[in-house]
Amino acid sequence: MNRLLVVDDESSIRLLYRDELTEEGYAVETAATAEEAVEKLSQGSFDLIVLDIKLKDESGLDLLQKIVKDSQNLPVVLCTAFSCYKDDFSAWLADGYVVKSSDMQELKDEIKKVLSKRTQRTVPKHT
Amino acid sequence: MDWNRGVLQKGMEGYLDWECCLTKEEFKPNECPFIAQDENELYATHKRSIIEKCLECPGFRNDLNRLKAADPLAATLIQHLSDEFLHLREQLQSVSGFLNSRNREIQFLNEIGNVLQTSLELDEILSVAMTAITAGKGFGMNRAFLLLTDKERNILKGYIGVGPRSYQEAWQIWDDICRSDFSLKDMAKDFYDTKLSSEKVKFRDILEQLIVPLNDQEHFINRAFVQGRPTLVEDAFNNKNVDPAFTCAIGADNFLVLPLVSKNRRIGVIIADNFFTHKPITTQDMESMETLAFPVAYAIERAALHERLQEELVKLTEANNKLQEQQRLILKMEKMALVGKITSSIAHSIRNPLMIIGGFARSLQKSLAEEDPKRGHIESIVRETKQLEEVLSEVLGYADALHPTIDLWDINQLIINVSREYQNKLEKIGITCPLELQPDLPMVFIDYKQLAYCIRKIIGTTIEAMTEGGELRIRTFLDADCIALELRDTSNKVTLATDDFMATPEFTTQGQISTLGISLCKMILEKYSQSFQAEKSPEGGMKYTIRLSLHKEE
Numbered sequence: 001m002n003r004l005l006v007v008d009d010e011s012s013i014r015l016l017y018r019d020e021l022t023e024e025g026y027a028v029e030t031a032a033t034a035e036e037a038v039e040k041l042s043q044g045s046f047d048l049i050v051l052d053i054k055l056k057d058e059s060g061l062d063l064l065q066k067i068v069k070d071s072q073n074l075p076v077v078l079c080t081a082f083s084c085y086k087d088d089f090s091a092w093l094a095d096g097y098v099v100k101s102s103d104m105q106e107l108k109d110e111i112k113k114v115l116s117k118r119t120q121r122t123v124p125k126h127t
Numbered sequence: 128m129d130w131n132r133g134v135l136q137k138g139m140e141g142y143l144d145w146e147c148c149l150t151k152e153e154f155k156p157n158e159c160p161f162i163a164q165d166e167n168e169l170y171a172t173h174k175r176s177i178i179e180k181c182l183e184c185p186g187f188r189n190d191l192n193r194l195k196a197a198d199p200l201a202a203t204l205i206q207h208l209s210d211e212f213l214h215l216r217e218q219l220q221s222v223s224g225f226l227n228s229r230n231r232e233i234q235f236l237n238e239i240g241n242v243l244q245t246s247l248e249l250d251e252i253l254s255v256a257m258t259a260i261t262a263g264k265g266f267g268m269n270r271a272f273l274l275l276t277d278k279e280r281n282i283l284k285g286y287i288g289v290g291p292r293s294y295q296e297a298w299q300i301w302d303d304i305c306r307s308d309f310s311l312k313d314m315a316k317d318f319y320d321t322k323l324s325s326e327k328v329k330f331r332d333i334l335e336q337l338i339v340p341l342n343d344q345e346h347f348i349n350r351a352f353v354q355g356r357p358t359l360v361e362d363a364f365n366n367k368n369v370d371p372a373f374t375c376a377i378g379a380d381n382f383l384v385l386p387l388v389s390k391n392r393r394i395g396v397i398i399a400d401n402f403f404t405h406k407p408i409t410t411q412d413m414e415s416m417e418t419l420a421f422p423v424a425y426a427i428e429r430a431a432l433h434e435r436l437q438e439e440l441v442k443l444t445e446a447n448n449k450l451q452e453q454q455r456l457i458l459k460m461e462k463m464a465l466v467g468k469i470t471s472s473i474a475h476s477i478r479n480p481l482m483i484i485g486g487f488a489r490s491l492q493k494s495l496a497e498e499d500p501k502r503g504h505i506e507s508i509v510r511e512t513k514q515l516e517e518v519l520s521e522v523l524g525y526a527d528a529l530h531p532t533i534d535l536w537d538i539n540q541l542i543i544n545v546s547r548e549y550q551n552k553l554e555k556i557g558i559t560c561p562l563e564l565q566p567d568l569p570m571v572f573i574d575y576k577q578l579a580y581c582i583r584k585i586i587g588t589t590i591e592a593m594t595e596g597g598e599l600r601i602r603t604f605l606d607a608d609c610i611a612l613e614l615r616d617t618s619n620k621v622t623l624a625t626d627d628f629m630a631t632p633e634f635t636t637q638g639q640i641s642t643l644g645i646s647l648c649k650m651i652l653e654k655y656s657q658s659f660q661a662e663k664s665p666e667g668g669m670k671y672t673i674r675l676s677l678h679k680e681e
Binding site for chain 2: 010012013016019020054081082083084086097099100101102103104106109110113
């Protein structure tokens with residue numbers, strides 16, 4: 001069973017993710033802050049992180065950089081209310097980018113795709 | 128008989144037979160060979176005729192010599208007095224001539240000065256100066272050449288030549304001038320209006336050879352600058368102090384060098400000669416022209432400063448306009464940034480609750496039995512939430528695209544990135560998406576977000592139109608000075624005319640296709656001078672073409 005870490009500052013959203021993704025067959029852990037996420041990452045191993053961009057204590061994009069730096073093979077899917085970060089350089093470090101939606105199918109598809117590929121993290125080139 | 132003649136006759140009676148006609152009783156016109164035809168009034172005024180003519184008359188001199196024998200004292204006295212008178216008269220005439228000459232010169236310089244003081248245009252000033260030097264009413268030199276300082280190259284170089292190039296032309300010009308009654312000012316104006324350009328061309332071959340390095344201290348022109356006054360160059364072809372190339376170019380053996388200096392700055396030099404008449408250049412000519420040099424130098428410098436000032440003014444005006452434009456842009460950007468902040472806030476404040484409401488409604492929907500009476504209510508929540516999310520996406524997507532950041536981008540990479548986002552969705556619906564990307568395309572100045580937004584909108588519209596699958600072919604290729612980006616689908620649901628399809632920025636549905644995204648694309652792309660076309664393909668389906676200029680739009 002793949003273990004997912006969901007990082008989002010909204011408790012209702014964490015709950016929703018947990019329900020939906022558990023139903024999909026994942027073991028889901030949640031974190032409300034970047035600090036909590038770092039702590040959980042240091043304690044256990046995960047197969048994928050679902051990461052929000054606006055967190056209370058730190059930007060999700062800064063956390064993404066730390067994750068990429070510390071554990072390069074850990075895939076990250078950004079799931080955010082903001083579509084504007086899709087074309088941001090720092091967001092390109094992530095393996096997937098999904099805009100939050102009540103229909104979580106897109107997120108589920110993205111997670112499945114990323115996990116199935118498990119490819120090495122590559123940074124799209126800005127030529 | 129008038130009183131004077133009577134006295135003379137009475138006084139000298141009995142002495143001699145007089146040769147001079149001054150004592151004659153009748154003094155008929157044309158009788159005195161020394162009174163010219165236009166001096167006939169002297170016959171009427173005897174006293175004046177004696178002073179003007181008789182004292183120089185050979186007859187009078189003979190009479191005086193004979194008188195010496197009869198009355199030596201009176202004759203000697205008359206001799207002295209008449210000599211002294213003639214001497215004083217000669218001096219008076221000389222002074223009068225000098226004063227007349229100076230008066231004419233002052234009037235002439237005043238006339239030039241008025242023009243030079245009021246003109247700010249270099250060519251107009253040069254027209255006056257060169258006309259003054261060469262016109263008969265001015266200094267009457269045959270030819271004049273002006274060399275101006277080129278500060279950047281630190282040289283003096285030929286700028287204009289004035290005068291005839293041949294004897295034939297010389298006579299023609301002087302004949303024309305004699306016929307016309309132009310004042311110096313009129314001549315200068317006529318020269319400026321009609322001859323300036325042709326004179327520059329006429330002497331081009333000579334002017335091109337008149338180059339003097341300003342750092343060559345030994346050059347005779349630079350020595351003239353050091354002396355700071357006109358220099359007469361004589362026997363130039365044999366003068367070892369004179370640059371032979373310069374002399375050959377001028378072709379004259381004698382010429383005047385008139386340095387133009389303003390506040391110790393070397394403005395230029397005028398070379399003047401009497402190439403055709405070979406009239407000697409006198410010291411007075413040089414002194415007169417020296418008085419011209421300063422106002423001309425000053426006027427040339429002032430015109431150059433004015434020209435530079437005008438150039439700076441134009442630059443300053445342009446800079447000011449640019450600044451104002453930038454200020455407007457900053458204000459606009461501030462407003463847009465405000466819009467961005469608002470939309471960002473909306474995104475967080477609305478999308479999250481919508482997701483929670485819709486997400487839990489979907490969870491509930493899954494857990495409720497088909498026949499549960501509350502299922503309909505939950506389905507309504509799910510449907511309305513979805514609708515709200517779509518509207519929000521449209522609005523926020525457009526707001527994102529309002530911040531243009533133009534930079535060089537690889538268009539193929541952009542296509543790969545955007546199409547990858549839709550890979551799952553396309554596969555699920557059964558739409559294949561072959562990419563035909565021309566390799567090694569030049570990078571292009573675009574706003575990545577805007578173009579990505581437009582391509583997402585087009586792909587989104589295509590997905591809407593091809594619910595039963597099909598093909599979306601994306602092609603890039605070089606097209607003249609543009610990169611063309613073509614998206615061609617196999618949908619057949621678009622029934623609107625192409626123009627309506629492009630120009631209806633609302634949720635108009637025709638065959639279930641929303642046109643909002645496409646009309647927004649058109650607005651965005653055309654706002655930044657990119658071309659966008661949507662047309663029905665003859666093979667069926669729609670063809671969208673975006674042309675991106677390879678040159679950065681200001």
